[in-house]
Amino acid sequence: xxxxxxxxxxxxxxxxxxxxxxxxxxxxxxxxxxxxxxxxxxxxxxxxxxxxxxxxxxxxxxxxxxxxxxxxxxxxxxxxxxxxxxxxxxxxxxxxxxxxxxxxx
Amino acid sequence: xxxxxxxxxxxxxxxxxxxxxxxxxxxxxxxxxxxxxxxxxxxxxxxxxxxxxxxxxxxxxxxxxxxxxxxxxxxxxxxxxxxxxxxxxxxxxxxxxxxxxxxxxxxxxxxxxxxxxxxxxxxxxxxxxxxxxxxxxxxxxxxxxxxxxxxxxxxxxxxxxxxxxxxxxxxxxxxxxxxxxxxxxxxxxxxxxxxxxxxxxxxxxxxxxxxxxxxxxxxxxxxxxxxxxxxxxxxxxxxxxxxxxxxxxxxxxxxxxxxxxxxxxxxx
Numbered sequence: 237x238x239x240x241x242x243x244x245x246x247x248x249x250x251x252x253x254x255x256x257x258x259x260x261x262x263x264x265x266x267x268x269x270x271x272x273x274x275x276x277x278x279x280x281x282x283x284x285x286x287x288x289x290x291x292x293x294x295x296x297x298x299x300x301x302x303x304x305x306x307x308x309x310x311x312x313x314x315x316x317x318x319x320x321x322x323x324x325x326x327x328x329x330x331x332x333x334x335x336x337x338x339x340x341x
Numbered sequence: 342x343x344x345x346x347x348x349x350x351x352x353x354x355x356x357x358x359x360x361x362x363x364x365x366x367x368x369x370x371x372x373x374x375x376x377x378x379x380x381x382x383x384x385x386x387x388x389x390x391x392x393x394x395x396x397x398x399x400x401x402x403x404x405x406x407x408x409x410x411x412x413x414x415x416x417x418x419x420x421x422x423x424x425x426x427x428x429x430x431x432x433x434x435x436x437x438x439x440x441x442x443x444x445x446x447x448x449x450x451x452x453x454x455x456x457x458x459x460x461x462x463x464x465x466x467x468x469x470x471x472x473x474x475x476x477x478x479x480x481x482x483x484x485x486x487x488x489x490x491x492x493x494x495x496x497x498x499x500x501x502x503x504x505x506x507x508x509x510x511x512x513x514x515x516x517x518x519x520x521x522x523x524x525x526x527x528x529x530x531x532x533x534x535x536x537x538x539x540x541x542x543x544x545x546x547x548x549x550x551x552x553x554x555x556x557x558x559x560x561x562x563x564x565x566x567x568x569x570x571x572x573x574x575x576x577x578x579x580x581x582x583x584x585x586x587x588x589x590x591x592x593x594x595x596x597x598x599x600x601x602x603x604x605x606x607x608x609x
Contacts, residue, residue, distance in 0.1 A: 281529070
């Protein structure tokens with residue numbers, strides 16, 4: 237691959253990413269009122285997207301080796317329901333996961 | 342600097358700590374691999390500064406070394422990053438008056454989105470614009486710094502970081518649980534999980550995101566009457582006895598240990 241082609245490839249990847257990020261804002265910009273349907277999606281999507289992102293993160297996990305993920309996820313949920321402290325939940329879950337994958341499994 | 346400003350900055354720093362962990366480690370991983378394929382620091386910086394999309398940058402390494410065509414690169418980016426359309430759609434109103442808007446939009450990654458998308462956990466922020474800007478900026482800097490360190494120094498951390506990237510999974514899961522606990526209407530959350538799992542089963546891990554997004558949009562469109570969060574004034578005819586989400590349950594005594602994902606999910 238030539239240097240120029242590599243530069244262009246990075247530029248294209250950047251441009252498409254930027255396009256995807258700006259498109260919704262460009263379509264619903266200015267002083268026009270946002271359509272009610274989009275306002276509605278804006279209100280409900282965060283809940284659905286977080287669910288989607290959790291699945292996205294766990295997508296590579298297959299049944300027998302999903303045990304560390306399952307244990308760590310349950311711990312995160314329990315810690316958060318109990319303490320409602322984001323840092324404690326994330327730290328607890330991550331340390332637990334690291335111990336499990338490095339020492340147990 | 343006023344005490345309010347300081348307090349908002351501190352809140353932004355605390356909120357982004359999990360992202361700091363995840364981004365520095367994943368950014369370093371990216372930098373290390375890029376270096377091993379013969380691309381030095383300028384490449385690492387250029388990609389992290391101008392693309393700034395974690396999973397796409399990992400994919401881009403393969404595109405670079407595999408000699409992909411520009412057209413293939415564009416299509417791959419569309420497929421991998423299409424979920425950013427979702428983030429934009431749900432932030433259109435929130436970012437309408439925010440400045441600097443182009444920067445906020447450019448830096449809207451999965452992790453930044455998870456920190457700015459919901460009002461859960463935003464109590465006590467004095468200046469939301471400042472807070473959103475700092476969260477976006479800090480995350481951006483963590484990622485760039487991580488990829489630069491990895492590219493220049495290799496894997497320098499003195500302990501095994503295997504599994505540390507779970508911090509980002511834990512971040513999304515925590516936001517999901519926080520949102521679940523602070524609303525009584527779980528239709529949208531359930532739609533997100535069920536549609537994603539369904540598409541994962543049928544389309545496979547590499548291709549499930551776009552079908553999942555379409556299915557979520559379709560389901561939420563059909564469930565428009567049911568899915569609106571109860572914070573909306575329209576639902577006032579259904580009186581909610583407890584005003585503050587934190588007082589919804591006495592957390593210590595009623596941890597639903599048997600089935601945590603269903604905890605608090607009962608509609609009453």
